[in-house]
Amino acid sequence: xxxxxxxxxxxxxxxxxxxxxxxxxxxxxxxxxxxxxxxxxxxxxxxxxxxxxxxxxxxxxxxxxxxxxxxxxxxxxxxxxxxxxxxxxxxxxxxxxxxxxxxxxxxxxxxxxxxxxx
Numbered sequence: 001x002x003x004x005x006x007x008x009x010x011x012x013x014x015x016x017x018x019x020x021x022x023x024x025x026x027x028x029x030x031x032x033x034x035x036x037x038x039x040x041x042x043x044x045x046x047x048x049x050x051x052x053x054x055x056x057x058x059x060x061x062x063x064x065x066x067x068x069x070x071x072x073x074x075x076x077x078x079x080x081x082x083x084x085x086x087x088x089x090x091x092x093x094x095x096x097x098x099x100x101x102x103x104x105x106x107x108x109x110x111x112x113x114x115x116x117x118x
Contacts, residue, residue, distance in 0.1 A: 001025045001107045005094045008112030016082045021094030023075040032097040033077040037090035084116045
């Protein structure tokens, strides 16, 4: 399974960006897809999760500003980021989780840089 993120870039504070993630190379549907981020010197943190059943969860720091949803293609998700703040600056990673018996297997993308200027 290959996971590819796109959509990062440079934006001013208060602006918006839309990240996309596509997992390919499998005929199965994802169990969960999630966005994480990692700023320099910080640990990787969970930003948003979408389950196959449509349940979403968000980090407190992005609630009300970010929205995770299914994309147009199979095994794709989109992270809409509004009202961006300089503290949102990080490399954003997509993680896809699939059921591959006997258990779940996680696949990570290479990451996409998001920079928010003040």
